[in-house]
Amino acid sequence: MSESRETPKSPGPAAAGARKAAIRAAELDAAGPLTTTRERFVLDDTVYLDGNSLGALPRSVPDRIAEVIRHEWGELRIRSWTEAGWWTAPERIGEKIAPLVGAAPGQVVVGDSTSINVFKAVTGGIRMAGKGCTEILVDATTFPTDGYIARSAARMAGLAVRPVEPARIADEVTERTALALVNHVDYRTGELNDMASITAALHSAGTLAVWDLCHSAGALPVALDACGVDLAVGCTYKYLNGGPGSPAYLYVRKSLQERFESPLPGWNSHVDPFGMEPGYTPADGVLRGRVGTPDILSMLALEAALEVWEGVAIEDVRAKSLALTDFFLECVSEYAPPGRVRSVTPYEHRRRGSQVSLACSPGGSSVAAQGGAPVAGEVMAELIRRGVVGDFRPPDVLRFGFTPLYTTFADAERAAWVLGEVLRDQAAAGGDAG
Amino acid sequence: MSESRETPKSPGPAAAGARKAAIRAAELDAAGPLTTTRERFVLDDTVYLDGNSLGALPRSVPDRIAEVIRHEWGELRIRSWTEAGWWTAPERIGEKIAPLVGAAPGQVVVGDSTSINVFKAVTGGIRMAGKGCTEILVDATTFPTDGYIARSAARMAGLAVRPVEPARIADEVTERTALALVNHVDYRTGELNDMASITAALHSAGTLAVWDLCHSAGALPVALDACGVDLAVGCTYKYLNGGPGSPAYLYVRKSLQERFESPLPGWNSHVDPFGMEPGYTPADGVLRGRVGTPDILSMLALEAALEVWEGVAIEDVRAKSLALTDFFLECVSEYAPPGRVRSVTPYEHRRRGSQVSLACSPGGSSVAAQGGAPVAGEVMAELIRRGVVGDFRPPDVLRFGFTPLYTTFADAERAAWVLGEVLRDQAAAGGDAG
Secondary structure, eight states: OOOOOOOOSSOOOOHHHHHHHHHHHHHHHHHOSSSSGGGGBOOOSSEEOOTTTSOOOBTTHHHHHHHIIIIIIIIIGGGHHHHTOOTTHHHHHHHHHGGGGTOOSSSEEEOSOHHHHHHHHHHHHHHHSOTTOOEEEEETTOOHHHHHHHHHHHHHHTOEEEEEOGGGHHHHOOTTEEEEEEESBOTTTOBBOOHHHHHHHHHHTTOEEEEEOTTTBTTBOOOHHHHTOOEEEEOSSSTTOOOTTOOOEEEEOGGGGGGOOOSOOOGGGBSSGGGOOSSOOBOSGGGGGOOSOOOHHHHHHHHHHGGGGTTOOHHHHHHHHHHHHHHHHHHHHHHSOTTSEEEOSOSSGGGBOSEEEEEEOOOTTOHHHHHTOOHHHHHHHHHHHTTEEOEEETTTEEEEEOOTTTOOHHHHHHHHHHHHHHHHHHHHHHHHHO | OOOOOOOOSSOOOOHHHHHHHHHHHHHHHHHOSSSSGGGGBOOOSSEEOOTTTSOOOBTTHHHHHHHIIIIIIIIIGGGHHHHTOOTTHHHHHHHHHGGGGTOOSSSEEEOSOHHHHHHHHHHHHHHHSOTTOOEEEEETTOOHHHHHHHHHHHHHHTOEEEEEOGGGHHHHOOTTEEEEEEESBOTTTOBBOOHHHHHHHHHHTTOEEEEEOTTTBTTBOOOHHHHTOOEEEEOSSSTTOOOTTOOOEEEEOGGGGGGOOOSOOOGGGBSSGGGOOSSOOBOSGGGGGOOSOOOHHHHHHHHHHGGGGTTOOHHHHHHHHHHHHHHHHHHHHHHSOTTSEEEOSOSSGGGBOSEEEEEEOOOTTOHHHHHTOOHHHHHHHHHHHTTEEOEEETTTEEEEEOOTTTOOHHHHHHHHHHHHHHHHHHHHHHHHHO
């Protein structure tokens, strides 16, 4: 997509500011770190800021999956379960994710969707909690599926669910709370919750800490072991670039594994799966988190995708993520018409994940504003038409995800520029029609 | 693999019988039906009789998945959820499986593993059953995972589990039985259970019928609607050739869908998934069986694999399946040393699935027999080394699966021939060592 930068239909940013930002983007992209990791992905000239929904395709994936299909499925067939390592893929790939989430070996297993892993973690956690527990806490700002599933798990165990804002958890937890399920980064606002302090507060009350890492793993350092987290889940198709619907993972802290009792004790978690015994005896360790036959194509695509982390320090990822989101926020304030967008993502670094969410208000005279139409949704649709891909989350959030391995500062600058254009064009069109 | 048919080390079958069987195989292969469907698969000169564990690779899969990765993931990225139909894949592919299991539209949804679908079906069924129910029945000969998961589901709902042989279900069901979970075909023996009569007996007692179709769908006619089955699950990587760990499916009878309440109410089953509402409101229909984000690569491989059914009548599949297994049993009795193998698969057609399971006893003087070693396991390992792939199920079963779309009568004859050789060689080696 070529960039036009035509004369805007309504007053736009000053030329000097735009020139300065463009030069700065080029300098930042040249300076590094992570100047070459973009080459590990298949990308084009779209500004792709939706890696927090579906990560871009790593170059390591297509040939690997072609080989899995042609040779492992097509020629070895059933022998691949042993000879090609299919059977042990869930734990092998778990070990490749472990360093990205601050987990020593033997605590992460891959398989099933995030929703299903939330069910395992919440039910397993409730079963480990004290007998007198009557409730669980769920992050009031959670991605919906976590809340739905936690409610189902709690109901099946006879416990109540209390939604609590993450910042209030330390005050709200009681000795009757079995566990709290908290999102590390809020999917909507991009706010980063403090894993160390919230986990410590929960532990002080004798409560288990269950974290959802969907929007943090791969974008910033996660320190499960160091924070003493009890259970965690995460998806792999966002910042881990595993592909559409690639399997999620479950973390069970080493010292809790012996007490972890899955509500989904499928044959893959049996101590002797091919013994075909009618009675269930769980395997040792985190293998207890396995359920049924793993979806090998999706799982091996994830494994190949994880090759992009070769030689990457997560601290560099974090540094670039913050620099990118800082720069994007600066460019937005330079380019966007005043009063139309407002960041709901915290400016403080310690409270920011790797996305910027802009609440988008209707322009004063626009038709959309007058009709109460979904302005933000329309803005995002137009951004996408103009080659800047983020996403929309109701009611009014424009969400822009920054994947430090491949997002450039030039991407950030161009996204802000196009956003400014779209907002001005929309206002102008609204004015024309009004 | 070339065939040697050397002079056996111990007395073998008569030449005339072997000649007759080989000629008959060629005639049967030429006669049809399903003489050309083998070309729809990637096969070599291995005799592959393990399609009841992992179906062979359909030729329609590799290019389709390469395109999904290159174009849909690599270029369209997030847009593919709508533009490439990813979001609706679970129900769209469900409709492609429906005719193979005798289901009218709107009752089958694809996703997750079989184990997880057993959990949905059993818990959902218990919730629909009468308040006074205290137990569920589980097929005593079930594939283990069904039993493990059913036990977990029943425990969470406060019900007991009673294992019952399928043939005894009509006698054992009581008004306190919420449901019975039955395998349509026994994974070990290949016995086909009578869906119509067992379902009718359950309904007479006011009990729900939940069927596992893993070993029947794609190998013989399944008549879910006609039998009035309430809930069913099945895998897609056996006779449906969907690939390693391809997603399973759930059937919920139309008239029960409004009462079906999933224990795994993930956001994909919400009436408005992108509304991101904190409260859960289920979608209408079988969509309630969806959970989290579907594993697209595995799911679209399955969709491509289902193209092999184009123009195939399941009645022809059944006719060829019975002819193949009849012929294999004849060849085994012609070629195998007397007393070494015995079919545990019923000879009666109405009680036979699409596999032959041979219980394998130790030869009289063999080392293995003397040492009590796992004879059947060794026999199968040697068969595989000689290019005949079946599998072994403890304690003593050699399992040979027949996939009518690609298994030939020549395959059946050669498998029996090589089995005879292996058994004679093993006996001879045992004699030498003794």
